[in-house]
Amino acid sequence: MERKITLRVDGKERTLTVDTRTTLLDALRERLGVTSAKKGCDHGQCGACTVMVDGLRVNSCLTLAVAREGAEVVTADGLAEGDELHPVQRSFISHDAFQCGYCTPGQIISAVAMMREAEEGWPSVVSEDLDADEFPLSREEIAERMSGNLCRCAAYVNIVEAIEEVARS
Amino acid sequence: MKPFVYERATDVSSAVAAVAGRPDASFLAGGSNLVDLMKMEVVKPELLVDIRHLISHTIEELPGGGLRIGAGVSNNELAADRRVRRRYPMVSQAVLAGASFQLRNLATVGGNFLQRTRCPYFRDVSMPCNKREPGTACSALEGHQRDMAILGASESCVAMHPSDMGVAMAALDAVIRTVGPDGERTIPVNELYRSPADGPERDTVLKHGELITAVDLPDVPVAATSRYRKVRDRASYAFALVSVAAALRVRGGAVREVRIALGGVAHKPWRARTAERHLIGRPATEANFRAAAEAELAAAEPLKGNAFKVPLARNTIVSMLRTLAEEA
Structure with missing residues (x-):
C-alpha cells in the first residue's frame, strides 16, 4: 500500500x-x-x-x-544557519557533551524544543509550583525534561551543563 | 509490520462507520502505543483510520463548572493547561509523571485511556498470553511479576494498566464521551475497563468502532489541593510500581471529603472506595490513614514476585494522606 x-x-x-x-x-x-x-x-x-x-x-x-x-x-x-552552528550545538561541543555521539542529534533537537516548551510556560513533574508563570531551567528541571533521551555513554553530566549554559544566556 | 491501508477520515461519523464495518480496522490518533504494537505484530490492523485531526484539540468550560477535554488534546497540552493546573493539579502531575516530553507530545488524551498493558508477555508474540491470544495461557503466573497487578486480577491475566492520567481521572469521577455505531453515549472512567475474569482480550467496554471524543472533568473543589505521587524503578520515564492520586478535606480534625485512586496495581486505575469509606468522618490521623490503606489492600492477591507492592501501596497512600493533611 x-x-x-x-x-x-x-x-x-x-x-x-x-x-x-x-x-x-x-x-x-x-x-x-x-x-x-x-x-x-x-x-x-x-x-x-x-x-x-x-x-x-x-x-x-x-x-x-x-x-x-x-x-x-x-x-x-x-538547526545551523549556514556555517553557523546553533548555540546548543556549540555548547555541546565546548562542554564535551557526548562520547560516541549516536544519541547527540536527538539530544540537541530535544534540548532546543525543551527550551521553547519552558518558555511557553509548560511545567514538568519536578516543578515546585505548578501554577507558576515561568519555569527556570534548573539542573533538576533539565534532567527531568531531557529524560526521554537516553545516553548509553552516560554523558549526562556534561549534557546538562551544556544545556544549562544556553538556557542561562 | 503487516501491510495496511491508511485512510484520513473526513468526519467523525464516517470514521466510526469505517472502523465499525471492518473487524480488522483500527483508529489512529497519536500512534505512540499503536504503532509500537504494530511493529511487534502484537496487533495487526489491515485498515487504519486516522482521526487525529478530526477529534477536538480544545479544553472547554462546562456549564456547571468542570472542564471538557477534547480526546485529541495531547498529554502535554492537558498537563500545561492553566485551568487544569489550578483546579486539578493531580491531573497535571499524573500526566507529567508519565512517559517523556516527546511521547506526551504525540500521545492524546483519548489514546491514553486506551493504551495497552506493558506486560512483557503481551508484547512478546513468541510467548503465550491470554490478552493477545485468548485461550493460550498467562505466562506471568510463572514468570516476571514485578509489574503485575495485585488487585482485581484473574487466573487468566494479571497485567496492569499503565496509565498515570487515568488514575487522576478515576479519582475525579471523570466521564468519557463517545460516538459509536449506535450513536453517542457517556461512560464513567470507573466503568470503562472490563475485569480480566470476563476475558482479558478486551480491555474496555467500548464497542468496536466506538470512538472517544472527549472526557469531562466534573467540578470537584477539593481537587484544587490534590496531588499525584508515583513510585517507580527510576526517577523519570518509567511506569509506576505504585502510584496514588488523592484529594483530602479536613475540618475540625476530621476527614470531610476524600478521593483516592491507585495506579500500577490493577488492570485499571483503581479507585480506593473502601479506603475512602473508612476515612469519612474519622479523625485525620496517621493511624486512621494506615487503617484505611490496609482496609483497601485487604483484597490484594499479590503474586510471589510482587508481594512488595502491598506494603509499598499502603505506605504511599499513608504518606500521601499525611502530606495532604499537613497542607490542609
Whole structure:
C-alpha cells in the first residue's frame, strides 16, 4: 500500500511515495538521506530519533510518515544557519557533551524544543509550583525534561551543563 | 509490520462507520502505543483510520463548572493547561509523571485511556498470553511479576494498566464521551475497563468502532489541593510500581471529603472506595490513614514476585494522606 506524501524537512520541500508502514524516521533516513535522526530502540524508549514536527519534539520512530502529510520537520541537521552552528550545538561541543555521539542529534533537537516548551510556560513533574508563570531551567528541571533521551555513554553530566549554559544566556 | 491501508477520515461519523464495518480496522490518533504494537505484530490492523485531526484539540468550560477535554488534546497540552493546573493539579502531575516530553507530545488524551498493558508477555508474540491470544495461557503466573497487578486480577491475566492520567481521572469521577455505531453515549472512567475474569482480550467496554471524543472533568473543589505521587524503578520515564492520586478535606480534625485512586496495581486505575469509606468522618490521623490503606489492600492477591507492592501501596497512600493533611 503506497501513498504519495509531501514533507518540509529542514526547510526543503520533499515529495516521496512511501509504503504506509514507513515511519517518519525511516522516511527521513532511508528515503530522504536525512540521517541525523538516529534509530536507537525503534520503540520510543531512547529518544535518539527525536525530531520536531510542526514545532513539537516527537519520537519519529512511532510516527507514521503518511500521517504527517504536509508537516514541517526539523532535525538536528536543520538547526545551523549556514556555517553557523546553533548555540546548543556549540555548547555541546565546548562542554564535551557526548562520547560516541549516536544519541547527540536527538539530544540537541530535544534540548532546543525543551527550551521553547519552558518558555511557553509548560511545567514538568519536578516543578515546585505548578501554577507558576515561568519555569527556570534548573539542573533538576533539565534532567527531568531531557529524560526521554537516553545516553548509553552516560554523558549526562556534561549534557546538562551544556544545556544549562544556553538556557542561562 | 503487516501491510495496511491508511485512510484520513473526513468526519467523525464516517470514521466510526469505517472502523465499525471492518473487524480488522483500527483508529489512529497519536500512534505512540499503536504503532509500537504494530511493529511487534502484537496487533495487526489491515485498515487504519486516522482521526487525529478530526477529534477536538480544545479544553472547554462546562456549564456547571468542570472542564471538557477534547480526546485529541495531547498529554502535554492537558498537563500545561492553566485551568487544569489550578483546579486539578493531580491531573497535571499524573500526566507529567508519565512517559517523556516527546511521547506526551504525540500521545492524546483519548489514546491514553486506551493504551495497552506493558506486560512483557503481551508484547512478546513468541510467548503465550491470554490478552493477545485468548485461550493460550498467562505466562506471568510463572514468570516476571514485578509489574503485575495485585488487585482485581484473574487466573487468566494479571497485567496492569499503565496509565498515570487515568488514575487522576478515576479519582475525579471523570466521564468519557463517545460516538459509536449506535450513536453517542457517556461512560464513567470507573466503568470503562472490563475485569480480566470476563476475558482479558478486551480491555474496555467500548464497542468496536466506538470512538472517544472527549472526557469531562466534573467540578470537584477539593481537587484544587490534590496531588499525584508515583513510585517507580527510576526517577523519570518509567511506569509506576505504585502510584496514588488523592484529594483530602479536613475540618475540625476530621476527614470531610476524600478521593483516592491507585495506579500500577490493577488492570485499571483503581479507585480506593473502601479506603475512602473508612476515612469519612474519622479523625485525620496517621493511624486512621494506615487503617484505611490496609482496609483497601485487604483484597490484594499479590503474586510471589510482587508481594512488595502491598506494603509499598499502603505506605504511599499513608504518606500521601499525611502530606495532604499537613497542607490542609
